[in-house]
Amino acid sequence: MKLSVATNWDPGLLDRLSIFPVVAGVYGKKDRDIFGGGRPSYLLPNVGREQVEDYVRQTHLRGLRFNYLLNPQCLDNLEYTAEFHRRMLDEIQWLDSIGVDDMTVSIPFLLQLIKKQFPRLKVTVSVFANVNSVQRALFFEDLGADAISLPEYTNRDFRLLKQITKAVSCDVQLIANMTCLYGCP
Secondary structure: OOEEEEOOOOHHHHHHHOOOOOEEEEEEOOOOOOOOOOOOHHHOOOOOHHHHHHHHHHHHHOOOEEEEEEOOOOOOOHHHOHHHHHHHHHHHHHHHHOOOOEEEEOOHHHHHHHHHHOOOOEEEEOHHHOOOOHHHHHHHHHOOOOEEEOOHHHOOOHHHHHHHHHHOOOEEEOOOOOOOOOOOO
16 A cells, blocks of 8 residues: 655655655645646645746655646636647646656546656546546546546445456555545445
8 A cells, every 4th residue: 555645835744754655655736727626726835837846856855756636627628729738738748847757637638648648657547537437447547547546435335446446457546534424324
């Protein structure tokens, strides 16, 4: 078992995490980017490109991985326009160039784009993709997913967890500390 921890962009967090062998890395995103994401911007620390670059470097110096979140529910079909598509590629290229190790995505389009154009990057499917069946897990694995994060309401469905882990060869991840009780018996 390996843990991935949400970052607060404080290098002191990295110092504390790096002493625990079970922690593989951290994940996070800028408060504002062209993709948006699963959390409102006002809840995220305000960070700029220079801070992200330094933090990714600091993460690697401590032997940890960095997973950048690109997990919007949709892109309003802007991904099919030339201008927005170029902006997406520029942002992902920048993240790749600063050494981000992994990206978490919620929509198939981003998974395919990253796997095709940035093959060095490992891609995880977000909980926001709601992978709650073997069929959905196989769909995302067939698109190239390196890992799939299952929605938190599946954590206690041991039969489903066993079915999915037997069906796919990619990693399967769970969120261990969600405070939400949706679907909890």
